Amino acid sequence: MKPLEKLLKKQSSLLAGPRRPSGPAGPPMLPGLKEASPPLSPGPPDTPCQLLGRLLEQLLGGHCSCPAADVFLDDLILTHSLFLPAEKLFQELQQHFLGASNYSSPSWAQSGPLQQKQAVLEVLLHFMKTYKDILQEEECSFKLIKDLYVLVMKDVALYPDLEETVVKLHQLLEMAELRVTEDSAASAKQVKPLFRHFRRIDSCLQPRVAFRGSDEIFCRVYMPDHSYVTIRSRLSASVEDILTSVSEKLQYSDEPSGRDEDLILVAVASSGEKVNLKPDEDCVFTTLGINSHLFACTKDSLEALVPLPEEIPVSPGDTEIHRLEAEDVSNHLSAFHWELFKCVHELEFVDYVFHSERGRRETANLELLLQRCSEVQHWVTTEVLLCESVGKRTQLLKKFIRIAALCKQNQDMLTFFAVVLGLDNAAVSRLRLTWEKMPGKFKSLFHKFENLTDPCRNHKSYREVISKMKPPVIPFVPLILKDLTFLNEGSKTFLDGLVNVEKMHSVAEKVRTIRSYRSIPLRLETESSLNHLQAKAYVRQFQVIDNQNLLFDLSYKLEPNHQ
Amino acid sequence: MPEQSNDYRVVVFGAGGVGKSSLVLRFVKGTFRESYIPTIEDTxxxxxxxxxxxxxxxxxxxTGSHQFPAMQRLSISKGHAFILVYSITSRQSLEELKPIYEQICQIKGDVESIPIMLVGNKSDENQNRELDSNEGEAMAKKWKCAFMETSAxxxxxVKELFQxxxxxxxxxxxxxxxDGKKSKQQKRKEKLKGKCVVM
Structure with missing residues (x-):
């Protein structure tokens, strides 16, 4: 398990306390930016199809429909994957469009076909606007949308009033189509660099773009003797696909071998911890720990696998961090993390938490953001522990506290948390001599920061602070995922076959909070200093130690126990 | 944990499709395959x-493609010895070695003390030969390095090339x-080698 997840697990068990009653009420709504919106009644639980019918009915009014209907629409599109798979959704929409649905209610029956068709198109447009560029990953949905589009085109002649909507639909479709063709053309030329597992010095300065499952990446797969092959693979490749590429490369299949000679894929962490990956697992690249590597070996050699030697930046003298200004580092950190945060699609948050309930959709960008968050924590710990002189170490602690303060000022709570948690690592916090030398001002500031990251009373102090922030904000994403997990575990999605509308609404509210955090772009001064490119490159490719035992070893070497 | 500094690093360069991987795999695993899988970077x-x-x-x-200039520089600066491969069936492939050789000179400085081997591979395809072996030899002389023709x-x-x-x-x-305590170490090596083959 990644340290961050461990931490959150620990925290959530701390605050679990009296178990919340489960049921339609679900956990209470958490303070967010959307607090101001009026309390909405999403209506009683209903079957998925009835729910869609009810939504269409509310949308009959066309553009002047009430805000409640818009929220209902957004709720449904954001969470439909939990109760109404896309295929089924489009099937239903098609039926409605053709006026052949089973749904019946007085106002629906009274409405004319034009109004009904417009309501259907409203849903379709919102679906496309929400999915945006992940639409192309959803081949099946994309095809269904095109089918529906053909139906719509046939109807335009009969219903000229549809034209305005159809034009919009046409534009959205064209954009999606364009992305597909552009993408297939681009991927032939360029393979995206996935940081850590295939470092590309030349590309780290380029802005981050979102990863999609169909993207091709490079990945090193190691052998027990630490030989390696670099394979080119789809990000979403299954373990079996990866092993096939490796066998091909090694001309392995040429050799006459028994069945038990089959290769297995193992993730080996720097601590030596091994995870045997199942052949049907997919998208493994982004779920690996920071310094974990993929190994291909036979079952017999599994026991003997040893991790790669730790890459410690043992440069003589000071590392880059000592030469850079806290302002530069914090601004580049926030800017980078904003890029990574922006790359995460809204639906990844839903899919990450609920993926057990639906077919797995890639949540690569979210996973990379989480990986980065734990990388930043380890970076802070590593840098402090690699600093041998006590005086300089104290200076470094001060610098990190300043960085945390500046990130908080940038409303980048993700980096803020990561830096504070990095300083809170037991291997750093036990350095009594180093902390003692720090001026009182910094001590009390850090104490304040520790309080802000304190998980007690369900992160009350952090929630208070972030609720007062205006966008742009980078939230501490792991907490959002924890809240979503609570929402999921606290109440059922279906109650006697009826969709728990309240729960869906709460999940969608969380997503809308994230949406509002990102509604205004974050602009920071990152090019003011002379060596801003150095700072940028440094911040985007940390070398860290993620082996806690090794971190403790370094810590005891710096300040042995005197007892 | 220090980096294994006593590793001896050999880097194989050459245009795409000249047989770099075939030479390496023939040497390391003793196998050969007709199918072509472009290499990115294997060690x-x-x-x-x-x-x-x-x-x-x-x-x-x-890799034979020029996709990763930064990686090429990195392998040169980390390498102790270099094998420059061309195919005797393609004059172009020898041409393509020139910028690589120049980059090695530029990064390493004194190339004369660095083991470099110019290799004309695919010597079995005599019927398609575009380059005579003395053309390779002449180039090697110019570059002050050794020369050999091989067939993976x-x-x-192949083994001779590496030796x-x-x-x-x-x-x-x-x-x-x-050498030295041959019997024991040889066994050890064979054991290790045996393991390599299993992978």
Whole structure:
């Protein structure tokens, strides 16, 4: 398990306390930016199809429909994957469009076909606007949308009033189509660099773009003797696909071998911890720990696998961090993390938490953001522990506290948390001599920061602070995922076959909070200093130690126990 | 934990499709395959003897395409010895070695002390030959490096190529043969090798 997840697990068990009653009420709504919106009644639980019918009915009014209907629409599109798979959704929409649905209610029956068709198109447009560029990953949905589009085109002649909507639909479709063709053309030329597992010095300065499952990446797969092959693979490749590429490369299949000679894929962490990956697992690249590597070996050699030697930046003298200004580092950190945060699609948050309930959709960008968050924590710990002189170490602690303060000022709570948690690592916090030398001002500031990251009373102090922030904000994403997990575990999605509308609404509210955090772009001064490119490159490719035992070893070497 | 500094690193360069991987795989695993899979970057490890002790020979097989200039620079600066491969069936492939050779000179400075082997591969395809062996030899003379023609397919001169390259190393004594207490270490090596094959 990644340290961050461990931490959150620990925290959530701390605050679990009296178990919340489960049921339609679900956990209470958490303070967010959307607090101001009026309390909405999403209506009683209903079957998925009835729910869609009810939504269409509310949308009959066309553009002047009430805000409640818009929220209902957004709720449904954001969470439909939990109760109404896309295929089924489009099937239903098609039926409605053709006026052949089973749904019946007085106002629906009274409405004319034009109004009904417009309501259907409203849903379709919102679906496309929400999915945006992940639409192309959803081949099946994309095809269904095109089918529906053909139906719509046939109807335009009969219903000229549809034209305005159809034009919009046409534009959205064209954009999606364009992305597909552009993408297939681009991927032939360029393979995206996935940081850590295939470092590309030349590309780290380029802005981050979102990863999609169909993207091709490079990945090193190691052998027990630490030989390696670099394979080119789809990000979403299954373990079996990866092993096939490796066998091909090694001309392995040429050799006459028994069945038990089959290769297995193992993730080996720097601590030596091994995870045997199942052949049907997919998208493994982004779920690996920071310094974990993929190994291909036979079952017999599994026991003997040893991790790669730790890459410690043992440069003589000071590392880059000592030469850079806290302002530069914090601004580049926030800017980078904003890029990574922006790359995460809204639906990844839903899919990450609920993926057990639906077919797995890639949540690569979210996973990379989480990986980065734990990388930043380890970076802070590593840098402090690699600093041998006590005086300089104290200076470094001060610098990190300043960085945390500046990130908080940038409303980048993700980096803020990561830096504070990095300083809170037991291997750093036990350095009594180093902390003692720090001026009182910094001590009390850090104490304040520790309080802000304190998980007690369900992160009350952090929630208070972030609720007062205006966008742009980078939230501490792991907490959002924890809240979503609570929402999921606290109440059922279906109650006697009826969709728990309240729960869906709460999940969608969380997503809308994230949406509002990102509604205004974050602009920071990152090019003011002379060596801003150095700072940028440094911040985007940390070398860290993620082996806690090794971190403790370094810590005891710096300040042995005197007892 | 220090980096294994006594690793001896050999880097194989050359245009796409000249047989770099075939040479390496023939040497490391003793296999050959007709199908072509473009390489990105692979590294194989083998135990060899070095100054009366043993060390690891690291052979890095590189990409023939010019996709990653930064990686090429990195492999050159980390490499101890270089194999420059062209195909005797393609004059163009010898041409393409020039910028690589120049980059090695630029990064390493004094190339004369660095083992470099110019290799004309695919010597089995005599009927398609575009380059005579003395053309390769002339180029090697110009570049002050050694020269050899090989065939990964027929397993001709492959082991010799690597041994010859190691012989060129004057700063330490490296050899494919593990001498000294031969019987014991040889066994060890065979055991290790056996494991490599399993992978």
């Amino acid at each position: 194989y490890r083998q135990v060899i003897s070095c100054d009366k002790s043993i060390c690891t020979l690291q052979i890095t097989d590189t 397919k027929m397993n001709h001169n 010859e390259l190691l012989n060129l190393e004057k700063r330490r004594t490296v050899s494919l043969q593990i």
